Amino acid sequence: MTQEPVLTARGLTKRYGRVTALNNCDFDLYPGEILAVIGDNGAGKSTLIKAISGAVHADEGVIELDGKQVQFKSPIEAREAGIETVYQNLALSPALSIADNMFLGREIRKPGPLGSWLRMLDRPAMEKRARDKLTELGLMTIQNISQAVETLSGGQRQGVAVARAAAFGSKVVIMDEPTAALGVKESRRVLELILDVKKRGLPIVLISHNMPHVFEVADRIHIHRLGRRLCVVDPKQISMSDAVALMTGAKKPPEDALAA
Numbered sequence: 001m002t003q004e005p006v007l008t009a010r011g012l013t014k015r016y017g018r019v020t021a022l023n024n025c026d027f028d029l030y031p032g033e034i035l036a037v038i039g040d041n042g043a044g045k046s047t048l049i050k051a052i053s054g055a056v057h058a059d060e061g062v063i064e065l066d067g068k069q070v071q072f073k074s075p076i077e078a079r080e081a082g083i084e085t086v087y088q089n090l091a092l093s094p095a096l097s098i099a100d101n102m103f104l105g106r107e108i109r110k111p112g113p114l115g116s117w118l119r120m121l122d123r124p125a126m127e128k129r130a131r132d133k134l135t136e137l138g139l140m141t142i143q144n145i146s147q148a149v150e151t152l153s154g155g156q157r158q159g160v161a162v163a164r165a166a167a168f169g170s171k172v173v174i175m176d177e178p179t180a181a182l183g184v185k186e187s188r189r190v191l192e193l194i195l196d197v198k199k200r201g202l203p204i205v206l207i208s209h210n211m212p213h214v215f216e217v218a219d220r221i222h223i224h225r226l227g228r229r230l231c232v233v234d235p236k237q238i239s240m241s242d243a244v245a246l247m248t249g250a251k252k253p254p255e256d257a258l259a260a
């Protein structure tokens, strides 16, 4: 890789009591790429992206965004820096509408009634922007943008979460198992959306157990094992079964694997 990475982590360690979820883990994400992170259950993939996106604080290690050291105290701070994350549990508020969810934490406001210093939510503006965004992203199978998220299907909810990340991510989009709960058609749409986000020049981190999905869209694959990066491989140079063998420890990584 000749370009400088957008996002790097060095020596990330996170312990939960006796469990070491991240163990001196390194990570690199390059401009415009789709980097898949694969690993066995409990390997520490979610903890890695939570540490990067401010949802958990690493005990040790350094994270750099665009070459500058960052230390996000919360996912909100990471978002403000341009890192959008779709977490496994989606982090949507079920009782709120689609539009409210898309703008959660960055609501559009307008001046209050004359003489009032309070700024009010500008719902029509949020609804229009949310509708435009979902339409642009091809996810507008939803009839009513003011519909509560709890009334949507699993796939539609995923669509809202992915659209929110795709719409607001300005530097990095991270997706933790975005197709896990979806049917074939909905998964396909999410994969297309991931490729659309890439076309817009944004790098994406994709955590997935679905090997065909990973091999379909990833430019590089970070193989995570026992809390750390075991190696990085090129999906064009390795078979799915070899990637799984590396992930599970049945096979040792090739000598030049980190350079992939």
Ligand SMILES: Nc1ncnc2c1ncn2[C@@H]1O[C@H](COP(=O)(O)OP(=O)(O)OP(=O)(O)O)[C@@H](O)[C@H]1O
Pocket: 016, 019, 020, 021, 039, 040, 041, 042, 043, 044, 045, 046, 047, 048
């Ligand atoms: N909040 C927590 N408290 C205690 N242990 C945790 C916590 N979060 C994660 N762990 C532990 O850290 C290890 C790594 O978990 P993590 O969820 O990061 O793995 P993962 O690779 O994402 O797994 P999966 O593919 O099953 O989602 C596991 O042993 C898990 O039990």
